[in-house]
Amino acid sequence: MEKIILRDFLALERTKLANERTFLAYFRTFIVFLSSGFAILKLEFLQELKALGYYFLIIAPILLCIGIVRFFYVRKRIRKYYKMDEIT
Template identity: 65%
Template sequence: MDTSHLKPTDALAIERTRLANERTFLAYFRTFIVFLSSGFAILKIEVLQEIREVGYFLILLSPVLLIIGLVRFLYVKRQVRKYYYPPELTGKK
């Protein structure tokens, strides 16, 4: 994207925001993976049969976390593109 119309400090701030957004999505994704694998582990290990409900809860919660992370990532990405790269400056409609 064309950042020639921005001051160098503004362009760097936008880049930091974009990278922070990616890091936040990766944190949601890591949490999704941990919850999903922990849920399956609880269900598979016989010693942990008394907390089977926790395993089901973690398996059901993990896709919710992934969806929240993905929606948040796309929302912030769209907002950064909308406010810092307006169409009239980038030549796009």
């Protein structure tokens, strides 16, 4: 296996960091949906929006699963493309 040059190594690091940022955005959205759902269900003056609270609670874990699957899929493609074992 030939050694990658600095420019390619830095591009690889940027790609890995972008993948992590994308996962963190999914995770942040999960937290917001989950907490919003609980808040809507617990606050009495928002009882008219109870269905929306349940909707948020259902959508939140789906978003987290999509984020996790996407993170590992992209990480696997990065490893496959560069064929390196030391990529974490």
